[in-house]
Amino acid sequence: MRILEAESYEKMSAIAAGIIGGQVLLKPDCVLGLATGSSPIGTYEELVKSCKAGVLDFSQVRTVNLDEYCGLFPESPQSYRWFMDHHLFDHVNIRKENTFLPNGTAPDIGAEAKRYEKLIDSLGGIDLQLLGIGHNGHIGFNEPTDSFPRYVHQVDLTESTIRANSRLFDRIEDVPKKAITMGIGTIMKAARILLIAGEDKKDIIQRAMYGEITPAVPASVLQLHRDVTVITCKK
Numbered sequence: 001m002r003i004l005e006a007e008s009y010e011k012m013s014a015i016a017a018g019i020i021g022g023q024v025l026l027k028p029d030c031v032l033g034l035a036t037g038s039s040p041i042g043t044y045e046e047l048v049k050s051c052k053a054g055v056l057d058f059s060q061v062r063t064v065n066l067d068e069y070c071g072l073f074p075e076s077p078q079s080y081r082w083f084m085d086h087h088l089f090d091h092v093n094i095r096k097e098n099t100f101l102p103n104g105t106a107p108d109i110g111a112e113a114k115r116y117e118k119l120i121d122s123l124g125g126i127d128l129q130l131l132g133i134g135h136n137g138h139i140g141f142n143e144p145t146d147s148f149p150r151y152v153h154q155v156d157l158t159e160s161t162i163r164a165n166s167r168l169f170d171r172i173e174d175v176p177k178k179a180i181t182m183g184i185g186t187i188m189k190a191a192r193i194l195l196i197a198g199e200d201k202k203d204i205i206q207r208a209m210y211g212e213i214t215p216a217v218p219a220s221v222l223q224l225h226r227d228v229t230v231i232t233c234k235k
């Protein structure tokens with residue numbers, strides 16, 4: 001595991017975008033695993049700049065996102081599909097039909113979970129997975145629990161995650177209580193993993209990367225992956 005400490009959020013974003021850009025240059029039809037949230041916004045801005053400058057070409061890139069809320073339609077500004085379109089896909093030359101997220105409005109979420117896991121495999125697996133991390137150590141929506149979930153599945157969000165995510169909703173009651181997420185096993189199958197964490201995540205990064213490997217701190221499993229880069233930032 002490589003752990004880099006960037007001077008600032010901007011530098012962390014530039015380094016992360018450099019790693020993702022390198023992946024796209026080396027394998028133009030790569031499969032990128034992507035995340036939403038505050039952490040990757042700067043990274044996506046950098047990728048957009050590189051694409052607009054003609055340095056990166058996303059025309060053959062395929063993407064799979066980690067997760068989506070249950071019950072939100074893609075047009076909802078709080079949906080992760082909307083987030084990805086708004087922060088990345090609408091500003092680079094990616095083909096929308098090559099961008100995938102779990103369908104949180106599928107009538108049968110169990111069947112949707114199976115479909116999404118198979119879809120990732122059918123794309124040839126994830127070349128590089130970008131992750132953020134929750135204050136409780138969650139990755140994707142894999143919340144602390146007593147075993148590592150293997151496949152894409154539906155989750156009940158914890159109170160702390162609902163509270164943390166309520167900043168993006170008008171009222172806390174509007175935050176969906178369920179989501180569909182890649183499992184820990186799905187994430188661990190990625191060839192490379194890149195985790196970015198703001199300075200407010202110092203304590204959980206310490207626990208996850210140097211502490212006991214336990215499903216009570218889901219990100220701690222990354223200690224067992226053979227190619228993980230963690231970028232933190234000082235401020």
Ligand code: F6R
Nearest residue numbers: 035036037038039132133134140
């Ligand atoms: C988002 C996701 C979450 C976030 C995590 C950190 O797709 O899967 O695990 O990465 O909650 O969120 P931020 O970056 O907003 O602190």
